[in-house]
Amino acid sequence: xxxxxxxxxTTRFASLAECxxxxxxxxxxxxxxxxxxxxxxxxxxxxVGARESxxxxxxxxxxxGFACSLETLEQGAIMDALHQSAQAFSETIQxxxxxxxxxxxxxxxxxxxxxxxxxxxxRHMYGMGHTLPASWKWA
Numbered sequence: 001x002x003x004x005x006x007x008x009x010t011t012r013f014a015s016l017a018e019c020x021x022x023x024x025x026x027x028x029x030x031x032x033x034x035x036x037x038x039x040x041x042x043x044x045x046x047x048v049g050a051r052e053s054x055x056x057x058x059x060x061x062x063x064x065g066f067a068c069s070l071e072t073l074e075q076g077a078i079m080d081a082l083h084q085s086a087q088a089f090s091e092t093i094q095x096x097x098x099x100x101x102x103x104x105x106x107x108x109x110x111x112x113x114x115x116x117x118x119x120x121x122x123r124h125m126y127g128m129g130h131t132l133p134a135s136w137k138w139a
């Protein structure tokens with residue numbers, strides 16, 4: 001099961017990077033005209049922070065809080081952060097020598113977080129009249 005979850009996570013990482021790379025940078029600041037709407041950039045900030053936070057938690061074997069290194073919501077910075085967080089995740093997974101149930105819980109929580117934001121991004125993109133790459137599983 002762990003391999004299935006890891007595959008799903010890395011697939012989601014790749015499809016999100018493809019989506020962000022294909023965006024017009026102006027879309028990062030657009031909001032849906034509904035209460036509490038976040039911009040795409042804000043969703044991506046949260047995704048990067050979760051990847052970094054869950055990667056740190058996996059290395060430590062337990063949750064250690066949320067933090068995000070992304071300081072700007074510019075497309076290049078977001079792309080760099082998505083790439084770096086995916087690379088750090090991969091390296092951390094490879095370095096774990098002894099798996100525990102807590103590692104599996106953290107992996108599942110990261111996958112849930114990615115999928116939750118993926119759904120929000122789909123709603124956002126379609127709500128703003130935009131399309132998504134074919135790699136987006138749920139779109």
